[in-house]
Amino acid sequence: MKPRHKRLILVVVALALLGLGATFVLKAFRSNLVFFYTPTEVFAGQVPQGQAFRIGGMVLEDSLQRNEDGVTVRFAVTDTIEDVPVQFTGILPDLFQEGKGVVAQGRINMEGMFVADQVLAKHDENYMPPEAAEALERAMKIKMETE
Amino acid sequence: MVPEIGHFAVILALCVAMAQAFFSLVGATRGYVNWMAVSRPSAYILFFLTSFGFCCLVISFLTNDFSVLNVASNSNSQLPWPYRLAASWGSHEGSLLLWVLMLSGWMAAVARFSKGLPNDMLSLILGVMALVAIGFYSFLLLTSNPFDRLLPPAMDGRDLNPLLQDPGMVIHPPMLYMGYVGFSVVFAFAIAALISGRLDTTWARWSRPWTTIAWAFLTIGIALGSWWAYYELGWGGWWFWDPVENASFMPWLCGTALMHSLLVTEKRGSFKVWTVLLAIITFSLSLLGTFLVRSGVLTSVHAFATDPERGVFILGFLVFVVGASLILFAWRAPKVGLGGRFDLVSRESALLANNVLLVVAAASVLLGTLYPLFLDALGLGKISVGPPYFDAVFIPIMAPAMFLMGIGPISRWKKSSVPDLAAKLKWAFVISIISASILPFTMGGWSLFVSFGLLLALWITLAGLVNLWTRLEQMSKGDGRTLWTSLLSLPNSYYGMLCAHLGVAVFVVGVTLVGGYEVEKDVKMSLGNTVTIGDYTIRLDALEELEGPNYTGVEGTMTILVDGEEVDQMFPQKRLYTVQQMAMTEAAIDTGFTRDLYISLGEPLSDGSWVVRVYLKPFVDWIWGGAFLMALGGVLAVSDRRYRKASEVSSSPEEVTTST
């Protein structure tokens, strides 16, 4: 083989590796992006069925309930217009509180309950994740427009 | 007074850096010997002034001077003194001062340990580093002055974020920054080489130890951060693919590629353009990391002080540094000749493939980290890219790289033959396959993930042993040396490579087994209740009030039983830090060689019982053990005899006879 051909093969192999990598990335991208919705959008049914997504808002006051087992909790996330019931099994973050911001990731089940597999907390005493803030801002906008 | 003196020292340091950049760069390009002579002493002065300023800040923290805003916001009179010390770099302002301290430290080190460098080269290098330093000193002084006064002074401080009140956090940032900033050295070497046009094997030889040591620090820094997240966040995870973590991981990936690419450039003169580009990219990613963490463009579980104004400054600086370097690159790189030719099957090819894979991996992390920002910028909605993406991308990309780790070191430079490689490695391969398919059965069930992970780890280890064995065999054939003298005469850099590669194998074992066999239970427990996990039964014996220096809380007493016998007691806590009113979960962890037992208190329930989370994490400590071995490998490689010689004797391009 001439050196030029060898170099060519090398380039081809490197490009193939690159292509392979890119394929993985794109494939993973398509199936693993998590979109964000507000409770109002959830209520309007604008969310993907069977796919995980995030909701944000405030934990509705007096909505936290605990099942007998002690580890399954139910609460509602509100953007002040609509509430979405959420169920979560596990330990809530230290900063989870009624009336404070929250972001949950999970899916909607058949009964319209949002089953969260993750409840996120930012470690800040003034905890308001940007997504929750966005949900409240959007709700405020809708209210302003309808008034 | 102390803060003002410190402030003044930092202002002086900025002036010194400006003078240094001017005299060094102009002197080196024009050939003024007198001007160039400025660069070395000014590096020492810069380091002295910055250390002095840093000490002033530390004193303000240790003496509880709450008239300093930074102290009032990040410390408290009740805070134990080691954390007051750590608080001096716990804030944004303090961490930037640490950044410039590290940078000036690296500059002093370059001035001290580069006796073999020609004067003009050293001046260029220090001049480029001084330019970087100017950016950071101005940033510090203009937007984030750590010495700002608070009038009237606060009665007491707001306390350090409880999350950072931890021994791991005391040393994590300095280590991480040593690594981040350390890459500025190789970056400066690369820019100096581009300017002077001397992009040769000597350049690679000079750059290598600096890259390796910076990489070792970064490795330790990342590992400490991950370890801290593991025990302090109370969720038992060790890596979250959080933007802040990614920010440190991307330079690590590129730094790893750079180390290997520098090897080829030094030994064979190939990949010169690629190596120089990698050096630029690695440092750019370090700067990008600083930008991402400090500007607040990305949301993350790490809630650092963020400020858009600061973001604009860092971004401007980033654009200047990276843009200028890439323009310089586009201008000078085409003139760099090609290096030695090599065959398709050769060590060069293996290293090239490894480089491509590492860079693709880094690019995929970058994409995942920035993609939410891109979509947001285009107004296409808010999304998040979570761990599933990174896992799905990262494992398939890194697996072939790990496979190559077995082949690369044993193949020859220039040209290697496939049958020869196959003959050497066939047993290593066969044994790995057989053990990897059987071992999972003995550990609690076969799964493809575990089997594959073990295969990679075994393969790396066994191929390393074969490599060592082949070397020893050649040596004893050559001059009949005994095994022992052969072992002693192998260079440290060789052992460094083996050690670092073994570290990867150990790391993979940890990741695989904790991923495959971890057990997690969330249970409601009252006094006297038990929960069983694996072979362990955990009994809640007591719940007591807790009074710490700056927190109150509850401590549980958990008795661990194995086969009905008490073997240990563990004490998980739930703390409430009084000043910031912030709850913290202090997990109790029983660390073992083959498993960790991890207990954290969740929430109290109305009937006096607690939600408790227990984990059994097999081999989890191997993750950090592996990282430690990698860093140790880096240190070993730098301790090699030839570097000590090289720093004293002015060196000429090396012949391609030694093989490492």
Add this chain to the structure above:
Amino acid sequence: MAPTRFLIPLGIFIAVAAFLFKGLSLDPKEVPSPLIGKAAPEFSLPILNASDTRFANVDMADKIWLLNVFASWCGPCLDEHPIIVNFARSAAVPILGFNYKDRPQAASQWLDRHGDPYDQVVVDLDGRIGLDYGVYGVPETFLIDREGIIRYKKIGPLTQADVSKDILPLIKELSE
């Protein structure tokens, strides 16, 4: 060896930098609030330490005033407190303290300890009025004009720059 390919890294970098720059301007704190330009929601709330007296926003009619949402449990409030105190000294406009979801006793202690810059402090115990004002990131600050229209809103701690660059010029403009 076409030299153009050496420009590829530069091109990629410029694209990334452009997005980063765009991203910076997207800072959530900078999003203009839909409340700006709207009438401040009405309230009538008890005054701190005098719960039988109430204070309503009509009491501020024909005045330009600052509404500062704070709570004793909120750390960043302490950060901005010296700035509010300073602002009060300049006495440009009256400041209404809006004590949000706090224990009144804790709030009084907090003000005793750190200084009370407020002309009046109202108590929003359950946060219902706070909801009308879209409060989510205590501290928050609103500037309200003579017609009762919200002119400015800042989420998060006020900085000296906010006061000198935004609030004071706005007050000047409004009082003309």
